[in-house]
Every structure is written in C-alpha cells, then in structure tokens.
Amino acid sequence: MSETIGFLLNDSARLFRRAFNARTKGSGITALQWRLITYLKRHEGIRQGPMAELIEVEPITLSRMVDRLVEAELVERRADPADRRAWQLYLTARAGELLSGMRSTADALTAEATEGLSAAECDQLIDLVERVRANLSRRICQKENETA
Amino acid sequence: MSETIGFLLNDSARLFRRAFNARTKGSGITALQWRLITYLKRHEGIRQGPMAELIEVEPITLSRMVDRLVEAELVERRADPADRRAWQLYLTARAGELLSGMRSTADALTAEATEGLSAAECDQLIDLVERVRANLSRRICQKENETA
C-alpha cells in the first residue's frame, strides 16, 4: 500500500491538532493559531505575503488566520509605510502572555506523541518528514514555474 | 524547538493533500474522499460509526464526508435492517471506475514525496509515524476513559 505515507501523515497531524486543541480549549486559541504566533514572534513586522510563504499556506489562508487573530486581539495589522497595498503584522501584549503557557503544553504533547521513541529516532523522524516536506514543497514551485 | 514534529507533520500532510488535489482536480474527488473510498472498498456494508472509528475521525465528520460522496454518486447509504438508527455504506459502480485511475496518481505522488529516500528510510518513516499516531490515538482513548 504505497499511499500509506500520505494517509499516515494526515492522520497523525490531525490527531496532533485534536489533542492540542483539547488541551488548550479554555485559552481561545487553536494549535494553528499558536503556530502562527510563534512564527510571528520571530518575524515581527513581516508582511502577510512573505509570512504565507514562510508557513507555506496560500495568502488567502493566512489572511483569514490573521483576521481571527486580530479579532482575538492577539495580532495587529499596521499599514506598511512603503506600500499601501501591504500590511505588517505585529503581536499584541496579550499574545506574549499566552506564549509561555502554550509552550509547556506543546512540549508536553510532543513528549507524549514521541513516547517510546529514542532521541535518535526523534531526530530521524524529523529528518525524514522534513525531506518529504521539501519534496512536496518543491513540486509546488515547479508547478508555478511551468505556468510562467 | 520541540514543537517542530507537530508542525512538520501538519505541513507535510497539507502539502500532500494540496498536491493530490491539484493532480485530480478534474475528477471531482479529493484526496480525503478517495481515502474513504479505498477503505470502503474493503469494508462494504460497514456502518458509519465503525467506519469513523476505523479512520479515526469524529462520527459527524464521517457523516458529512458521506453526504458529499452520496451527492457525487460514489457512495450509497442503505438502511441497516437490524437497526433503524444506522446506515450501511456501499460503493457505487462509478466509484469502482474511479479507483484505478486514482490509484496510479496516488502511487506517483507517493514516489515524488519520498524521492531521495531509500526503501529502508521509507519503511522507517512509516514505522516512526505509525508509532506517533498510535501514541496520539491512545491519548484520545485515555481521555474518554477518564470521562467515564
């Protein structure tokens, strides 16, 4: 069954999301929102387009994630002074407060998910999945080049 | 960065879905629908509940996937003669026709995704991700038991 890898990845990702969301239900923030926040933490002032590229989602997907985070007062859109089409993204103080609590939740969940795996196996898992991701990421780029 | 595994899995799964959907755009069927069909192929007559358990999604999620597949005339709901609350799921002839074409698409995509990985590495990837999935799957069960 050669299709298993795709299904497997999808399953584990979904179970991961589900488990994370169950643990942070009260916080009003989801796994993927938290992810965006952690990225933003290290790239404050980034525009939406580059951020979408960074986390490899479509611009419109990011746009709507930001909508919800702005609504929740975790992210702020500021007009880019150099380009009136663009927004720059910033975290609010509230986001900073959330970060640390989420962090330990995520760490605990990761530990649970990798229970029974040695450190070497974890490294290997990350390495292999990263290579798969890179392959799939590359495909998208090729597709774009073909169009051009 | 210990949260990386969750994010990584999510990324690769999403890129996988995206690539699959891009390749089968004309067919009117998505990656996840195709997945359900392949499971159904080997479990015809199964009820929705057990099928949801099999693919580890919530019953309501499965219910709506089935809605769409019924709409597309790929799946048929038949009343369970032994339980008037339940449906039994069957594939239509049209689903059978789709299966073979999808199959080669999926195989090709899997090959692309695992390009550069040796056979041993593929096996290892599957093994490791399966163990992660099992860990996360177990957590859900424990949570349910706690509630009871």
Added chain:
DNA sequence: TGAATATAGTAGCAGTTGCTATTATATCAT
C-alpha cells in the same frame, strides 16, 4: 507620461475537521 504588467491582499465558494447539543432508536434494569 501613460499603458501594460505584476504584486498585496481579499471575497466567494467549497471541502475538512471537531465540539456541543439534539433526535431517534435500542437496550437494560426494575
């Protein structure tokens, strides 16, 4: 300068996913 092209972001539409609550039916206990 002014027209063609490119870029940043969004709107509409649709599929996937899960939580909570609800309906209908079945089973169990008394």
Added chain:
DNA sequence: ATGATATAATAGCAACTGCTACTATATTCA
C-alpha cells in the same frame, strides 16, 4: 412493561484550507 440509559447519526457553529476571481496599488516599459 416502562422508565433510565446508551447508541447511531445528524444539526449548528466555528476554525482551517485552497481555488478562482477580483480590487487596489506599484512597477515597468514604450
């Protein structure tokens, strides 16, 4: 038998995701 409980499936709501089409602004080239 009947009242309590459990189960099968669905409804409402909301988040995530991407495709296509669109608006507004910027850039390029003639």
